[in-house]
Amino acid sequence: MDARPEAIRWAGPVRGTRPAGGLTPRAERAAVRGALRGDVGALDTLFAAHWPAAYRAAYLIIRDAHAAEDIAQEGFVAAVRALDRFDRSRPFGPWLRTIVARRAIDAARARALRREVEATALEHLDAGEPSPLAPDADLLAAIAALPEDQRIVVVLRHLLELTPAEIAALVGVPRGTVNSRLRRGLDTLSREVQR
């Protein structure tokens, strides 16, 4: 896992003013300033706003809870350690999400190279693992069942809220390819969820 500071850079344009993770831009800036002072409450605020989406996205990309935990946890810790270098005029959420997305994609590619695709992960989901935090297990299973190329762009777009241009840069494909994968993935999900 690449934890070099130079690998943790802002990788996209400033997004709109829509609150990310339930935080307004102003509240998020205040939380970043607080965390820089060592304020645990401020850190908790950033964590509550951004870690859940990071974990869910990592899980859906890699389809392994332990790996997803490592990716989301290490991504957040890397962000905390790099706070001093963080450009505070930028929103924190997209910065963190880009870190996590890059790590999850790298991990997925490494697994593919090692031919360690976890067939059991889908069986696990299809079996309907009891979870009090799974209000939409059908949707989770449907996302996890998408082909990897579609799954990654759908997760990056709709869980991590990256733009198609940001996804294209991360995945290394043209933006048009991102859009077509998104369209196919969402079409499949719509069919599966409506069943």
Place this chain on the structure above:
Amino acid sequence: MSAPPFDRVRAPGEEEARRRALAVARAALAERPAVARSAPDVRPSPWRSG
């Protein structure tokens, strides 16, 4: 292109992972070097003698 309700998705193991990750993040914050924090200016006071 309509999207399913992604905000309803919860991943297996999320709650336990969240608790562990928060503890690790707090530890990482505590470990940050004091000089790196945006602390108030602590340069020597002009009133300090010696």
